[in-house]
Amino acid sequence: VSGAEKKRWTLNDFDMGKPLGRGKFGHVYLAREKRSNHIVALKVLFKSQLQQSQVEHQLRREVEIQSHLRHPNILRLYGYFYDQKRVYLILEYAAKGELYKELQRCKYFSERRAATYVASLARALIYCHSKHVIHRDIKPENLLIGAQGELKIADFGWSVHTFNRRRTMCGTLDYLPPEMVQSVEHDASVDIWSLGVLCYEFLYGIPPFEAKEHSDTYKRIVQVDLKFPPKPIVSSAAKDLISQMLVKDSVERLPLHKLLEHPWIVQNVDPSG
Numbered sequence: 001v002s003g004a005e006k007k008r009w010t011l012n013d014f015d016m017g018k019p020l021g022r023g024k025f026g027h028v029y030l031a032r033e034k035r036s037n038h039i040v041a042l043k044v045l046f047k048s049q050l051q052q053s054q055v056e057h058q059l060r061r062e063v064e065i066q067s068h069l070r071h072p073n074i075l076r077l078y079g080y081f082y083d084q085k086r087v088y089l090i091l092e093y094a095a096k097g098e099l100y101k102e103l104q105r106c107k108y109f110s111e112r113r114a115a116t117y118v119a120s121l122a123r124a125l126i127y128c129h130s131k132h133v134i135h136r137d138i139k140p141e142n143l144l145i146g147a148q149g150e151l152k153i154a155d156f157g158w159s160v161h162t163f164n165r166r167r168t169m170c171g172t173l174d175y176l177p178p179e180m181v182q183s184v185e186h187d188a189s190v191d192i193w194s195l196g197v198l199c200y201e202f203l204y205g206i207p208p209f210e211a212k213e214h215s216d217t218y219k220r221i222v223q224v225d226l227k228f229p230p231k232p233i234v235s236s237a238a239k240d241l242i243s244q245m246l247v248k249d250s251v252e253r254l255p256l257h258k259l260l261e262h263p264w265i266v267q268n269v270d271p272s273g
């Protein structure tokens with residue numbers, strides 16, 4: 001759907017198909033763009049609900065960010081339009097649906113499948129960070145699966161553009177203390193932590209710091225109370241990678257480009273990518 005940015009879309013440009021799912025602010029439908037016959041997912045959001053939840057600015061930011069990202073493992077946002085009551089997002093259709101449903105169905109993934117997913121997510125995040133975009137909400141619910149089984153990061157609702165704030169806010173960086181200057185790195189490394197949590201959940205079927213009460217989960221996270229269950233059996237290489245990502249001090253976390261060179265990834269991702 002090239003040149004989509006300039007075009008002014010309306011609902012008449014689409015034939016509506018089956019509902020694909022329900023989100024917090026509305027429904028997502030399968031749709032076909034009439035001129036190109038291109039199949040898309042049309043996310044319909046109600047303005048009233050967006051206003052009630054005061055997420056208008058977040059949605060505009062999500063649209064602004066996602067519409068400029070181009071990567072095979074990032075769900076495309078081709079464009080948007082709105083009418084009196086609703087805002088419509090024209091999204092790439094992920095034919096194999098939600099990753100978390102697939103994880104629930106399989107209970108946990110094989111090491112090869114988990115490593116393949118982790119590697120594609122790492123590549124997508126390297127791309128995002130190179131554009132000074134941090135996702136900040138990497139979790140199974142926000143991952144969709146494309147027609148060829150490839151992973152697509154969706155839902156940039158919590159993503160932020162860090163660069164401008166840092167630069168424009170203070171002009172020169174010269175007078176900023178290390179933690180302020182580092183904070184751009186610092187923020188980017190939140191996605192490394194989340195990817196480590198995801199890798200653990202792919203292999204064990206449960207997230208590493210799960211607890212009955214929120215307060216207990218909070219404690220386990222801040223203490224990095226990382227334990228590997230005896231079952232299912234997981235290779236020490238996988239545990240080594242996870243242990244290098246779930247590190248409290250963010251600057252100590254394994255950088256994403258180093259992750260792609262880790263033995264567990266190299267040995268478990270088929271070279272065809």
Ligand SMILES: Nc1ncnc2c1ncn2[C@@H]1O[C@H](COP(=O)(O)OP(=O)(O)OP(=O)(O)O)[C@@H](O)[C@H]1O
Pocket residue numbers: 020021022023024025026028041043075091092093094095097098144154155157
């Ligand atoms: N591009 C897509 N392709 C296929 N299915 C989709 C797509 N986008 C959404 N869906 C389906 O619709 C459901 C709801 O979509 P989504 O999660 O984006 O809404 P939401 O939950 O309101 O968003 P958010 O998670 O930011 O609150 C998803 O769980 C998924 O099943």
Ligand SMILES: O=C(O)c1cc(-c2cccc(F)c2)nc2ccccc12
Pocket residue numbers: 046047048050051056059060063080082087
């Ligand atoms: O009536 C509007 O001008 C309007 C526009 C947008 C909007 C504009 C661009 C991108 C985007 F994602 C959303 N969101 C809204 C949310 C609530 C109420 C009104 C609006």
Ligand SMILES: [Mg+2]
Pocket residue numbers: 023141155
């Ligand atoms: Mg959702």
